[in-house]
Amino acid sequence: MLQETYRLTNGVAIPKLGLGTWFIDGDKAAQAVRDAVEQGYRFIDTAQAYGNERGVGEGIRTCGLGREQIFVTSKVAAEAKTYESAARSLDETLSKMGLEYLDLMIIHSPQPWAEFRVENRYFAENREVWRALEDAYAAGKVRAIGVSNFLQDDLENILQDSRIKPMVNQILLHITNTDQALLDFCRKQGILVEAYSPIAHGEALKNPAITRMAAKYNVTPAQLCIRYVIQLGTVALPKTANPAHMRDNAAVDFAISDEDMQTLRQLKKIESYGEFDVFPVFSGKPLA
Known part of the structure; x- marks a missing residue:
């Protein structure tokens, strides 16, 4: 599975399975990346909000592989809602990670996390942030852009007025939480969906x-959950710093039957994520 990829609309190959680094502390991130690469992972996902970009970058630079062999993602902080702040933050990410x-x-x-899913949708601001990403793409600072x-x-x-369509939409997606309408819309638009927390934060x-x-x-x-989102045609991004879990999470070379996929789609929604119901990145707001 670690060798399998999708193709983004611009032809860039993206692995079907990657390592999420959410809640991996910065001082542990470099080793987690090196361990993942040793297990065969070639996709590492981080974000400005995670506070571990420096450690992730160190891991990528010291993992023993050439930079072109690792697919690296980061995310513009939710609070950066101007062209200038988004463009500046991207340059800061490259500097922190030590990557070109x-x-x-x-x-x-x-929306900013403190206003997540509230009435103000930040439509105009998001168009400005998107323009900053389009310009970074044109400048060769990024190979692909998304949301x-x-x-x-x-x-x-x-x-409605983009020069470049979003290439991915990374969303909370797991068994009992499958927004089929959103998946269908993204597929129609050529937007690859990435599934974060495919194991529902362990629940x-x-x-x-x-x-x-x-x-x-x-x-x-865990393997069933990861296979489920992959069979939906999405990227799976389970988070772990444990090498044994990394290995087990990648052992998903089996197929869930169509009937069982339908059964899993219809399971009652997991309503609580325990300690992860509220966490700092969302400024205290519930995840679900």
Whole structure:
């Protein structure tokens, strides 16, 4: 699975499975990246909001592979809602990471975290941030650009006058939380969906229905969850700093039947993410 890729609309190859680094402390991020690369991972995802870009960059530079062999993503902070602040933050990310370019840069959220999913949709501001990403793309600072946590109308706002369509939309996606309408819209627009937290922040591991289905396939619940989002045609970005978990998460070379995929789509939604229901990156706002 670690060798399999999708193609973005500009032809850039992107691995189907990557390593998420959310909540991996900066002083541990470099080793996590090196461990992931040793396991065969070639896609590392970070963000300005994670506070670990410097460590992730160190890991990429010291992992023993050429820069062109690793697909690196970061995200413009949700609070950067002007052209100038977005452009400046991207240059700061490159400086912190010690990299000449990123493979993918995305807008982390359509609203600042303190105003996530509120009435003010920041449509005009997001068009300005998008223009900064388009210019960074034209300048060769990034190989691809996209968004995260964008709903359909957020995407339509960008699409209406963009020079370049968003190439990805990274969203919360897991068994019991599958927005099929948004997936269909993205597919129609040629936007690849990336699934962050495909294991529902660990809560999926406690779900009896998921556990039973995993046993049917002789896999772990985590492996079932990762395979589920991949079979939806999305990128899977499970987060872990544990090398054993990295290895297990990549062992997903099996197929879930169409019937079982439909069953998993219809499971009752996980309503709570435990300690991850509220966390700093969302400024205290609930995730779901």
